Amino acid sequence: DAKTTQPNSMESNEEEPVHLPCNHSTISGTDYIHWYRQLPSQGPEYVIHGLTSNVNNRMASLAIAEDRKSSTLILHRATLRDAAVYYCIPGRNKLVFGAGTILRVKS
């Protein structure tokens, strides 16, 4: 399993963009990069995933470095409902959750 490094916590103002970084320097060539989030008292929720190219969906964008050793989850306009723990998970057939990044959103 690839090791990941994420900031313990980040803070953002409401309505501003948030860039959540993740280092996964030991990622293998066939591993996808997944992002999940866990809102307080809820189960994890899939956000986005990608392999090499940048990806966009209605929740977020995923920017993947050319060498694939890091990625950044971008929330374009943070809302109070985006306050959660965000997990970056490289892999293919199994989800291995790390400690994640606690995102706090200020109004």
Next chain:
Amino acid sequence: DTAVSQTPKYLVTQMGNDKSIKCEQNLGHDTMYWYKQDSKKFLKIMFSYNNKELIINETVPNRFSPKSPDKAHLNLHINSLELGDSAVYFCASSYGQLKNIQYFGAGTRLSVL
């Protein structure tokens, strides 16, 4: 309509008891999972079933026995409960080759006294 539902939501019991947690998904998925999230908030996979067959068993004590009566259900039975079993247990499901696109239930908070 809840996609992945777990019952009960809360479970408080004494050490040594046997208890079960039920999970049902109505997404038509073929793979189901159980995860444990301990007090330090680390989420770890315990089991995975594909079409009712066990495919992942992550060094979980024998006291934990998953049972999958059909593709839509994966129940977790725990014998001789211990204090260390106190945690939140999450059920999840996925479909086909997209094993890492999983839908999670809301969790069952188990407290062993």
